[in-house]
Each structure stands twice: as structure tokens, then as C-alpha cells.
Amino acid sequence: MSNSFLTFQLNLYQERQAKYNEHMKRRLISSIFLLLLIGFMTQRTNAQTDANTRILVQPGDSWAALAIRFQVDEAELHTLNPQMNPARQPAIGTEIVLPETAVPQSGILVRPKENVLATAVRHQSSPWLLAMRNDLPAPYRPVHGHPILVPDETSTPRDLPAGFTSLELSQAVGVPGQAVGFRAEIEQALDVTAVLGSNEMDLFANESLANGRYLIGLTGTGAFFGTQQPLLQIQVKGAPLWEQPWQFRDPADWEYQELTLTGTAAQIDQQSIEEERARLFEIWEQNSGTAQWNAPFQLPINNFLTISSTFGARRSYNGGPYRTYHEGVDFAAYGGTPVMAPASGTVVVAEFLYVRGGTVIIDHGLGIYTGFYHMSSLAVAPGDVVTPGQIIGEVGTTGLSTGNHLHWDLLVDGVWVDAQAWLEQGMDCWILAGLGQICE
Numbered sequence: 001m002s003n004s005f006l007t008f009q010l011n012l013y014q015e016r017q018a019k020y021n022e023h024m025k026r027r028l029i030s031s032i033f034l035l036l037l038i039g040f041m042t043q044r045t046n047a048q049t050d051a052n053t054r055i056l057v058q059p060g061d062s063w064a065a066l067a068i069r070f071q072v073d074e075a076e077l078h079t080l081n082p083q084m085n086p087a088r089q090p091a092i093g094t095e096i097v098l099p100e101t102a103v104p105q106s107g108i109l110v111r112p113k114e115n116v117l118a119t120a121v122r123h124q125s126s127p128w129l130l131a132m133r134n135d136l137p138a139p140y141r142p143v144h145g146h147p148i149l150v151p152d153e154t155s156t157p158r159d160l161p162a163g164f165t166s167l168e169l170s171q172a173v174g175v176p177g178q179a180v181g182f183r184a185e186i187e188q189a190l191d192v193t194a195v196l197g198s199n200e201m202d203l204f205a206n207e208s209l210a211n212g213r214y215l216i217g218l219t220g221t222g223a224f225f226g227t228q229q230p231l232l233q234i235q236v237k238g239a240p241l242w243e244q245p246w247q248f249r250d251p252a253d254w255e256y257q258e259l260t261l262t263g264t265a266a267q268i269d270q271q272s273i274e275e276e277r278a279r280l281f282e283i284w285e286q287n288s289g290t291a292q293w294n295a296p297f298q299l300p301i302n303n304f305l306t307i308s309s310t311f312g313a314r315r316s317y318n319g320g321p322y323r324t325y326h327e328g329v330d331f332a333a334y335g336g337t338p339v340m341a342p343a344s345g346t347v348v349v350a351e352f353l354y355v356r357g358g359t360v361i362i363d364h365g366l367g368i369y370t371g372f373y374h375m376s377s378l379a380v381a382p383g384d385v386v387t388p389g390q391i392i393g394e395v396g397t398t399g400l401s402t403g404n405h406l407h408w409d410l411l412v413d414g415v416w417v418d419a420q421a422w423l424e425q426g427m428d429c430w431i432l433a434g435l436g437q438i439c440e
Contacts, residue, residue: 053097053098053100053102054095054096054097054098055095055096055098056093056094056095056172057090057091057092057093057094057095057096058092058158058172059092059158059160059167059168059169059182059232059244060109060158060159060160060167060244061089061090061092061096061158061159061244062089062090062158062159062244063077063078063086063089063090064147064159065109065147065157065158065159066090066096066098068105068109068134068147068148068149068157069104069105069109069149069156069157069158070098070099070102070103070104070105071102071103071105072098072099072101072102076099077096077098077099080097080098080099081096081097084096088245089243089244089245090244090245091229091244091245091246091247092169092172092232092244092245092246092247093171093172093173093174093246093247094247105149105157106151106152106153106154106155106156106157107133107149107150107151107152107155107157108123108149108150108152108155108157109147109148109149109150109157109158109159109160110123110147110148110150111147111148111159111162116130116131116134116136116148119148119150123150125150125151129151130148130149130150133148133149133151134148134149136148147159160242161184161192161234161236161239161242162236162238162239162240162242163186163187163188163190163236163239164184164185164186164187164234164236165185165186165187166183166184166185167182167183167184168182168183168184169181169182169246170182170183170425170427170430171425172247173247173248173249174221174246174247174248174249175221175248175249175421176221176222176223176224176225176226176248176250176312177221177222177223177225177311177312177417177418177421178220178221178417178418178421178422178425179218179219179220179221179412179417179421179422179425179427180196180218180219180220180221181201181216181217181218181219181427181430181431182194182216182217182232183214183215183216183430183433183434184214184215184216184217185213185214185215186205186213186214186215187213188213189205189213190215190236190237191236191237191238192215192234192235192236192237193234193235194217194232194233194234194235195231195232195233196219196221196230196231196232196233196246197225197230197231199219199220199221199413199415200219201217201218201219201413202217202218202219202287202366202367202413203215203216203217204216204217204218204289204366204435206434206435206436214434214435214436216431216434216435217234218366218367218368218412218413218431219412219413219415220411220412220413220414220415220416220417221248221415221417222325222415222416222417223254223311223312223325223416224325225248226248228248229245229246229247229248230245230246230248231243231244231245231246232244232245232246254312254313254314254325255309255310255312255313255314256313256314256315256316256322257309257313257314257315257316257326258315258316258319259315259316259317259318259402260317260318260402261317261318261400261402272354272355273355273400276353276354276355276356280349280361281414283348283349283361283363283369284369284411284414285414286363286367287366287367288363288365288366288367289365289366290365290366291364291365291366291431291432291435291437292343292344292345292346292363292364292365293343293344293345293364293365293388293428293432294344294432294437294438294439294440295343295344295388295428295439295440296343296423296426296428296429296439297342297343297388297422297423297428298340298342298343298388298389298423299342299423300339300340300341300342300370300372300392300406300408301331301333301337301338301339301340301395301406301408302338302340303333303334303337303338304331304332304333304337304406305331305332305333305334306331306332307329307330307331307332308330308331308332308405309326309329309330310326310329310330310418310420311326311327311328311329311409311416311417311418311419311420311421312325312326312418313325313326314326327409327416328371328373328407328408328409328410328416328419329407329408329409329418329419329420330405330406330407330408331395331405331406331408332403332404332405333395333404333405333406334395334404335376335394335395335396335397335404336376336394336395336396337394337395337406338391338393338394338395339360339372339375339391339392339393339394339395339406340388340389340390340391340392341362341386341387341388341389341390341392342370342388342408343362343364343370343388343428344364344385344386344387344388345362345363345364345365345370345385345386346362346363346383346384346385346386347360347361347362347363347380347381347382347383347384347385347386347392348361348362348363348369348382349361349371349382350378350380350381350382350384350392351378352378352398352399353373353399354399355399355400356371356373356374356399356400356407357373357374357375357396357397357398357399357400357401358373358374358375358376358377358378358393358396358398358399359371359372359373359375359378359399360372360375360378360380360392360393362386362392366431367411367412367413367414368410368411368412369410369411370408370409370410370411370419371407371408371409371410371411372392372393372406372407372408373399373406373407373409374395374396374397374398374399374400374401374405374406374407375393375394375395375396375398375406376393376394376395376396376397376398377393377394377396378392378393379391379392379393379394380392380393410422
């Protein structure tokens with residue numbers, strides 16, 4: 001093989017190697033540029049996301065109300081919140097993202113049935129100002145229920161039920177097993193019904209206050225209520241149905257208990273349980289319509305050993321299925337420990353029952369009842385009016401019981417709720433405040 005041929009091959013190899021190196025260099029530069037571009041775009045996107053405002057949805061924050069309140073387009077709200085169904089109003093208690101350009105406006109949101117001129121006269125405003133603020137061509141054309149913003153520096157524009165000037169919930173995010181409700185200020189006496197999910201709410205009005213009329217809605221959510229977004233529906237007679245989803249969250253992992261009943265307790269059959277429960281529900285479903293308490297509720301027992309079972313615990317009896325849950329709170333205590341009334345009320349049951357043993361049930365008004373079971377002795381009688389801290393009986397182990405303890409339950413609107421959560425929520429004083437009463 002000649003030297004010239006070897007030289008040719010070497011030159012050819014070097015030329016190809018140089019082209020390959022140049023190609024790889026260009027690819028490396030392109031890759032670096034692409035990575036820098038991705039990093040820049042990611043940083044820009046994050047910065048844009050951080051610039052957007054997040055708010056917690058309140059009652060009346062419909063898509064239309066949010067668009068008017070923040071001077072943005074509804075379509076942009078849907079784009080920024082793809083996790084939400086645009087055909088459904090935003091759920092109360094969820095977070096919603098607003099665009100960077102959102103500018104909050106104050107005012108009252110109304111859905112007039114007349115033209116803007118009549119609306120302006122009714123709200124003592126300028127028709128041309130209303131037309132300008134709401135992008136309307138002229139103040140003389142009817143708006144046919146389309147929401148418009150009436151300037152008012154002291155109000156936040158929200159899409160509320162007809163005749164409501166405010167609507168406040170007991171908690172932004174609901175929890176299964178707790179009492180929930182709303183407080184509202186209304187323009188005049190209204191014929192109203194309210195439903196949460198499938199629960200029809202108890203409604204109470206107070207029109208004796210000098211500064212307005214107030215309405216309260218109450219209901220209980222049992223431990224099987226779930227963690228969905230039930231609809232809060234408020235129907236004012238003669239007006240369109242108002243509804244908005246309400247976010248509920250799971251409070252915690254429910255406890256599972258396997259209980260073994262022996263002796264007399266094991267012989268109690270399901271029919272006896274259902275008959276006793278049916279009799280008590282005839283009482284629990286009655287509503288006196290007046291609050292009998294005027295101070296925060298308190299624990300019904302001071303000297304207890306431990307809380308042996310919490311509200312909502314799923315229960316299996318003698319190896320059976322977990323088809324029931326614990327409807328109250330169990331306080332393990334020595335027999336004979338005093339049991340006290342947690343708040344003022346009227347005794348409606350004071351007797352020994354087949355399942356619940358020594359029982360006292362107190363009506364506190366507004367559909368709120370407390371029950372005390374398995375007591376060894378009773379210190380009150382039906383019709384007695386009790387005060388907070390008054391002794392009503394002693395701890396025992398009567399009825400369907402596995403040992404000395406006090407079972408305490410609380411019902412709102414005929415539904416068992418967590419009595420401990422009731423104390424922590426401060427629902428007692430929240431309700432009284434909505435009725436214009438002092439809680440001290």
C-alpha cells in the first residue's frame with residue numbers, strides 16, 4: 001500500500017472527524033439554548049402564576065359576580081381555573097385564581113327586572129354612571145335580570161338570593177359530622193326554604209332588631225355525609241332558585257371499633273333498638289323555635305378518666321358488619337360521677353330506656369337537643385328547666401353498655417353531630433349573634 005494512499009485515507013478521516021465534531025458542537029449549542037429557553041419560560045410561567053391572585057370563594061361568588069367584581073372576562077376565569085366545571089358555580093370554600101389584571105370593585109350586585117334608569121332611581125344612583133360602569137349602551141334599555149354593579153364603597157358585589165343583602169356561612173369549608181348553617185340579612189320578611197344536599201334546613205327569623213331583619217338556617221351533617229360538594233339551595237318564593245356548591249372535607253380517618261356484648265346486652269335485638277330510636281326521633285324532630293341558652297355550652301362531666309370513644313367511630317357488634325357509627329362521645333368515668341347540663345334547656349326525657357339505660361334528654365331550643373345515657377341514677381324529671389352545670393344524674397353502666405361511662409350526644413335539625421366539635425366551633429354563640437342575642 002503506497003504512502004500516498006495512506007495519506008489520502010488519513011486526510012479523509014480527519015475531514016470527516018472535523019465535520020462530526022462541528023455537528024456535535026452545533027447540537028450541544030442547540031441543546032444548551034433549548035434548556036435555557038425552557039428555564040426562562042418556566043421561570044416566566046411561575047412568575048406569572050405567582051402574580052395571579054388567589055381568593056377563597058364565598059357565598060354569592062358566581063362566575064358572573066367575580067367577573068364584574070374584578071373587571072375581568074368570565075372566559076379568562078375559566079381558563080385560569082381548568083379544574084372547575086364552568087357550567088357549575090364555583091364551590092364555596094375552594095380557591096380560585098384571578099388574572100394579574102384583576103382590580104377589585106366595591107358595590108352591590110343586583111339583578112333588576114326593569115331598565116337601568118329605574119334601577120338607578122331605586123338605588124339613588126346615576127343612570128349614566130350605572131351604564132358606564134356596566135358597559136351598557138344606554139340606561140333606558142331593560143336588562144332582564146342580567147347582574148349589574150351599583151357603586152357602594154361599603155359593599156362587596158356578590159350574587160345573593162333575591163331579597164338578601166348579606167349571606168354568611170358558619171364555616172368556609174364544611175366537615176361531615178358537624179353542625180352547619182348560614183346567617184343572612186334580608187330586606188323584608190320573606191317566604192324562604194333552604195336545603196343542603198338532601199337536608200332541609202331549619203330556618204329562624206328575627207325581625208325585632210332595630211337595624212334590620214335577620215335569618216338563620218341550621219342543619220346537621222352526620223358522619224356518613226361524605227366529602228363531596230353538596231348544593232346549598234335557597235328558594236325565595238316568587239324568585240329564581242339560588243344555589244351554589246359548598247366544599248366539604250374529610251375531618252380525619254374514622255376509627256373502627258369491634259365491640260363484644262355479653263349477657264343481657266348481647267340479647268338486645270335490632271327491633272328493640274329501632275323501636276326506641278323511632279320513639280326518640282318523634283321528640284328530636286320537634287322544634288320550639290326559641291333559643292333557651294344564653295351562654296356557651298360546656299362539657300357535661302368534669303371528672304372523667306378518658307374519652308373512650310369519639311363521634312363517628314364505625315362500629316361492629318359481636319363480629320357483625322360496620323353498618324353503624326358512634327353517634328356521640330363516650331367519657332369513661334367511675335360509677336356515681338356527677339353528670340351536668342351543658343346549657344340551659346328543658347328536660348323532655350328522664351327515664352330508664354331499654355337500649356340507652358338511664359337517659360336524660362334536654363331541649364335547648366331551635367331544634368338542638370343533647371342526650372345523656374347509661375346513667376345509674378337520674379336527678380331531674382320531664383318538664384324541668386335546667387341551668388348550665390346543674391346535676392342531672394350519675395355515671396353508670398345501664399342499658400347497652402360495656403362498662404361505666406357517659407354517652408353524650410347532640411342533635412341539630414334531627415341529625416347527630418359531633419358534640420366536641422360543637423364546643424370548638426362556638427356554634428352556640430354564632431347562632432345567638434345571628435339572632436341579635438347576647439352569648440355570655
